[in-house]
Amino acid sequence: MDLANLHFQNPEAFFLLLLGPLLILDWWWHAHKRKSTIKFPALAIAKKAAKGSKVRARYIVPALRMAALCCFVVALARPQNATEVEYTSTDGVDIMLALDVSGSMGTLDMLTRTDQAKLGVMNAEKVLKSGRFWDYSRLGYAKNVMAEFVQKRESDRIGLSVFAGNSYTLVPLTLDYGALLEILQAVDDSSASGNGTAIGDGLMNSLARLEKSDAKSKVVVLLTDGIDNASLVPPLHAAEVAKALGVKVYTIGVGKKSGTFLAFQQNPWTGEISWGEQPIPAENSLDEKTLSQIASSTGGRFYRAESKDDLEKIYSEIDGLEKTEIQTIAYARYQEKFYPWLLVGALLILLELVLANTRFVRIP
Known part of the structure; x- marks a missing residue:
């Protein structure tokens, strides 16, 4: 009551x-x-x-x-x-973000109109020497969108691995999103050594972090712009390992299929560096077939992103697909x-x- x-x-x-x-x-x-009797001389x-x-x-x-x-x-x-008193129990999701940091990720082919206009009036030589162009590259846009993805999560462990010719884990699975975001923002083409793109090794590195995870859902979100040409472990073999471990892999290919990109060009006579446009070389095209096979064999999906807007939509969709189930237990003390x-x-x-x-x- x-x-x-x-x-x-x-x-x-x-x-x-x-x-x-x-x-x-x-x-x-x-x-x-109760009646009592008392003697009194004058009754009146x-x-x-x-x-x-x-x-x-x-x-x-x-x-x-x-x-x-x-x-x-x-x-x-x-x-x-x-x-x-309320206790919240979660069936969490462990997510490894695998990011390609090879040299081609510095390509400026996904520029928004605003960013392209901004770069057009900036001194090309200063932008090149300061490294500011990375903020507007495939890698720069990918890092910003990934940061937004991390900030939307609440109770999931997230880790970060990078790959170029070799693969490294920069952040193991953690709930410390602040530290993860700081390290993510510092990522550049020097974060992984070696020439080439080791997609298979990058995936295996992430799988090693998820191998002992007891989370209800285990996910790898792998982003790259190239073709595997440096892995010790073939990408499709890595996909088989992911399937055996119950890990779902989402693959994202970034970069335009064709057209031109903003590039630095040097005057051979004066050595002056200026802006110019160059065609996107065919050899830099994505191996969409392999990326699609990796995703489909593990229950994930393959996405293609040619702009920052595409990236935002893709990560938003993955965020919606991989939601944590939260149960709240309430009792009274x-x-x-x-x-x-x-x-x-x-x-x-x-x-x-x-x-x-x-x-x-x-x-x-």
Whole structure:
């Protein structure tokens, strides 16, 4: 039974309040049945005497007894203060982000109109020497979108591995998103050594981090812009390992299939570096067939991104597909509150006894 903010563990105790009217009737019966005789020399004068305030106040004594009874009944009902406590249990998702950091990821072919206009008015030589062009490259856009993906997660462990000619784990599975984001933002083409693109080794590196995971869902999101040409483990063999481990692999290919990209060009006579446009070489095209086979064999999907908007949509879709199931368990913690009622009842009984035997004592 709940009343206001109190919960009563033994509400049946309130039936004892039915004794209240019986006590009142008992007191009234004895008060009127009781007759006393007192000798008084002048009866006429006694009849004219009015009842004093003391006589009228004698009803305080039974009122105190009734109030004490009410307090004792409330105490017996065991009032408790309920504090609601919630525990959240999650069937988490462990996610490894595998990122290609080979030199071709510095290609400026996914520029938004705003970024292309911004770079067009900047000094090309300064941009090249400062390395600022990486912010507008395939890698730069991929890092920004991946950071947004990480920030959307709440209770999943996420790790980061990078690959070029070789593969390295930069961040093992962690819930420390702050540290992960800092390391992600510092990633560039020097984060992994070796020439070429080792897609198979990059996937195997991520799988090694997920091998002992007991998460309900294990996922690798692999992003690359090239063809595997440096792996010790063939990509399709790595996909078989992923399938055996129950790991779902989403593969993302970035870069335009054709067209031109913004590039640095050097004047052979003056050595001056300026902006120019170059055609996208055919040898840099994606191995879409292999990436698609990796994804389909593990229950994932293959995506193609030719712009930053494409990347944002892809990671948003993966975020929606790999949602953590959250179960909230709520229970109440109770704190006993009957002590004050018991104390007040005892004080009222004590006050009744004192007043009945002093101020309101009856003679005879």
